[in-house]
Amino acid sequence: xxxxxxxxxxxxxxxxxxxLKVARGLGTYxxxxxxxxxxxxxxxxxxxxxxxxxxxRGGAGFPTGLKWSFMPDADKDTRKxxxxxxxxxxxxxxxxxxxxxxxxxxxxxxxxxIAAFAMRLDAVYIYVRGEYRVPYERLAVAIEEARTAGLxxxxxxxxDFSCEIHMHKGAGAYICGEETGLMESLEGKRxxxxxxxxxxxxxxxxxxxxxxxxxxxxxxxxxxxxxxxQWFRSMxxxxxxxxxxxxxxxxxxxxxxxxxxxxxxxxxxxxxxxGGVWKKRALKAWIPGGSSTGFLKPDAIDTSMxxxxxxxxxxxxxxxxxxxxxxxxxxxxSALTLMNFYEHESCGQCSQCxxxxxxxxxxxxxxxxxxxxxxxxxxxxxxxNGMAPGKTICALSDAAAxxxxxxxxxFKDELVEYVREGGHPDLRGKQPAVHQEVGV
Amino acid sequence: MALPDELLAxxxxxxxxxxxxxxxxIPALHRCQEELGGWLSxxxxxxxxxxxxMEPVEVYGVASFYPMFHLKPVGKHVVGVCRNVxxxxxxxxxxxxxxxxxxxxxxxxRNSTDMRFYVEHxxxxxxxxxxxxxxxxxxxxxxxxxxxxxxxxxxxx
Numbered sequence: 391x392x393x394x395x396x397x398x399x400x401x402x403x404x405x406x407x408x409x410l411k412v413a414r415g416l417g418t419y420x421x422x423x424x425x426x427x428x429x430x431x432x433x434x435x436x437x438x439x440x441x442x443x444x445x446x447r448g449g450a451g452f453p454t455g456l457k458w459s460f461m462p463d464a465d466k467d468t469r470k471x472x473x474x475x476x477x478x479x480x481x482x483x484x485x486x487x488x489x490x491x492x493x494x495x496x497x498x499x500x501x502x503x504i505a506a507f508a509m510r511l512d513a514v515y516i517y518v519r520g521e522y523r524v525p526y527e528r529l530a531v532a533i534e535e536a537r538t539a540g541l542x543x544x545x546x547x548x549x550d551f552s553c554e555i556h557m558h559k560g561a562g563a564y565i566c567g568e569e570t571g572l573m574e575s576l577e578g579k580r581x582x583x584x585x586x587x588x589x590x591x592x593x594x595x596x597x598x599x600x601x602x603x604x605x606x607x608x609x610x611x612x613x614x615x616x617x618x619x620q621w622f623r624s625m626x627x628x629x630x631x632x633x634x635x636x637x638x639x640x641x642x643x644x645x646x647x648x649x650x651x652x653x654x655x656x657x658x659x660x661x662x663x664x665g666g667v668w669k670k671r672a673l674k675a676w677i678p679g680g681s682s683t684g685f686l687k688p689d690a691i692d693t694s695m696x697x698x699x700x701x702x703x704x705x706x707x708x709x710x711x712x713x714x715x716x717x718x719x720x721x722x723x724s725a726l727t728l729m730n731f732y733e734h735e736s737c738g739q740c741s742q743c744x745x746x747x748x749x750x751x752x753x754x755x756x757x758x759x760x761x762x763x764x765x766x767x768x769x770x771x772x773x774x775n776g777m778a779p780g781k782t783i784c785a786l787s788d789a790a791a792x793x794x795x796x797x798x799x800x801f802k803d804e805l806v807e808y809v810r811e812g813g814h815p816d817l818r819g820k821q822p823a824v825h826q827e828v829g830v
Numbered sequence: 831m832a833l834p835d836e837l838l839a840x841x842x843x844x845x846x847x848x849x850x851x852x853x854x855x856i857p858a859l860h861r862c863q864e865e866l867g868g869w870l871s872x873x874x875x876x877x878x879x880x881x882x883x884m885e886p887v888e889v890y891g892v893a894s895f896y897p898m899f900h901l902k903p904v905g906k907h908v909v910g911v912c913r914n915v916x917x918x919x920x921x922x923x924x925x926x927x928x929x930x931x932x933x934x935x936x937x938x939x940r941n942s943t944d945m946r947f948y949v950e951h952x953x954x955x956x957x958x959x960x961x962x963x964x965x966x967x968x969x970x971x972x973x974x975x976x977x978x979x980x981x982x983x984x985x986x987x
Contacts, residue, residue, distance in 0.1 A: 470849065480953070483915070485956045521968075556847040558857065561898040563896050579852075580892055639958035641920075647959055681954075715919065724919070728914075
């Protein structure tokens, strides 16, 4: 295994790492203490974050320091200011934030406090997806522990810095991981994304300045503040510094969540960390960064896992969640699964997405079932072109269009074969499947 | 108002976390569903509307948006099977078949006739590296073989 510096999973591996006593022994809250003792100004903290080059780990890869700097000047704009921590992890394939919240909630809290200090916030809301019962409980208990120890609430560690942290539970909608959908949901509404502009920094939760950050992003902040931007830049690539948590799932020997420096070739992650494609089979297809990033061919497996390299490969880094399909897998079947997912999760506001995801799902279904027509392939492409890029309020429509385009671009042979031969190999020569599932 | 006093006291506490009362709605619906029979009846939604000073239809609009809320009666135990891609690649459809067979539910989206079980398909639960998985009454069970389903469901009361 290649030697490289690690930090993201170190604390999570200690026994009882979720307890304050243990977390403090591991150095948690050291960065916050350093900021308050030095003392650093909010501007210093934002500059350090900018200098580090940290990019958001929730999917878009936006520079975190820059995002923080978008918040209006607190001296001129006296409205309340918030951080919504996006712990609504639900992009298929993505299972990393869950590990951080469950095993090391205190560093998550410390990251929130540093964000609150830097952006001069009044409160933090941690929006945890409703299904994450254990991570939610761990964070809730950790906040109380921290409050008792003077780390959350008024006059933190005896300083002038005060911050409240509240837990908030979602109820199972993928779209609430979209930052404006999340804010609507947090306000007690349907999770309908808002048109942008206005952006959250100007008009966020309850119309107040708000920043939305992903859990892993926030988790990086204490390490950067404690060890410095230059240390952070010694890992990863020039444009995508640092390490990331790579959830790797599907047809591999050792699925898991691994800490990887940005820029490591996907093949190395697959072979050295995940133990290769399972059952000694060959690779058929892979998804690099969560379901929205599309299906790539085996010849792209040497691509480096970073934002620029994956963009060149006509994909995206996304959440860094790799999904591996072996030679026996059906790309059409997996694409159908994803289209059913996007259809289910479309909030319904934009017609391109509401109708488009339904049609994509139906067409993949009939190709899968052996009732596809050759012109369906063009129809899929036309539909996907009508859905993206940038034609809707949020990117869910794009998230369905991208995998569709990738199947046509990279696995057209399989689509053609399914149309010619009568669908999925298991169904050929049989009666059409009856779908008996009923709606909930 | 038919919500029990203890629950109302809890909600009074909950809404203090927010500058706007309504933000407590979704957490409140969770608590109602947990405490009051596993699903949100029209009466409960009306009570929530009264508590949050909203129209009942608005509360219904919110509740119906979120898959974790059940708007029809569900069996004593709720069994969800993740059907998304990482789970499917590792045998989720076999797990679904086994869950239906063991519970007696005809298909996902149905209760068993004895109302002991409600079976549903779930979208990605963030357990992709431990696929396939099911969620039984809110508790994750991961890295499953079909036979594990018999054991897990067999241990329920």
